[in-house]
Amino acid sequence: MRTLTYFIATTIDGFIAGPGDEFGFMMSVLDDEYVSALVESYPDTVSARGREAVGLGPDNRDIDTVLMGRNTYEPGLSVGMTSPYPHLRQYVISKSLAASPDPAVTVFSGDPVExxxxxxxxxxxxxxxxxxxxxxxxLRGEIDELVVKVNPFVAGKGIPLFSAEFSPERYDLKGTRSFGNGVVMVTYAKRTG
Structure with missing residues (x-):
């Protein structure tokens, strides 16, 4: 069976963006060591523009489908990137986006769990x-693996890693990797049984 991995960058205090969707400050940690590690470990998560820059081809190694909310899709769309991951099957989950601006992107307005x-x-x-x-x-109940890239920033306020009701779920640590830029990548697997 296929698995769902939440692969995301966050601040030390657990925000994936600022209160106004700001995320550019986290891009300042992108150095050669970190980018090389991401390309090596998670090549399928590199966007179309990034793939060209690092010489990745169209083939996928581990992932073939991406899901994103409208706010995640919007920054690329605002600069004309209508299909940010053409090497993947792309879904934008949105009740407010009426139609897809690109035939390679499926807008889905139904239940994301289903x-x-x-x-x-x-x-x-x-x-x-x-x-x-x-x-x-x-989708919290459907997430099999978390790969959290903890960036060396404290935001104080913003968009949390999860927006959901309080309901603690246990995950098992699979690994950690730290980088010279201060990022720590932590991988967890959902505890079963």
């Missing part, structure tokens, strides 16, 4: 939950 359960039953590679907090909150 969508993920259906995708998990299909043959294929992994499914990547790209963001955001509201979608992650809705």
């Amino acid at each position: 969508l993920v359960r259906g995708l998990k039953q299909e043959e294929g590679k992994g499914i990547w939950l790209c963001g955001g907090a509201n979608l992650a909150g809705q």
Whole structure:
């Protein structure tokens, strides 16, 4: 069965963006060591523009589907990137986006839990939950793995990693990796049984 991985960057205090959707400050940590590690470990999460820059081809190694909320999709769309991950099957989960601006992107307005359960039953590679907090909150019960890139910033306020009701769930630590830029990548697997 396919798995759903929430692969996301956050601040030390657990925000994926500022209160006005600001995330550019987290891009300042992108150095050669960190980018090389991301390309090596998670090449399928590199966007179209990034793939060209680092010489990645169209083939996927571990992931073949990406899910994102409208707020996650919007920054690329605002600069003309209508299909940010053309090497993946792309879903934008939105009740407010009426139609897809690109034939390679499916806008889905239904229940994201049902969508993920259906995708998990299909043959294929992994499914990547790209963001955001509201979608992650809705899909929290379906997330099999968390890969959290903890950036060396404290934001104080912003969009949390998850936007959901209080309901603690236990995950098991699979690994950590730290970088010279101060980022710590932590991988967790949902505890089963």
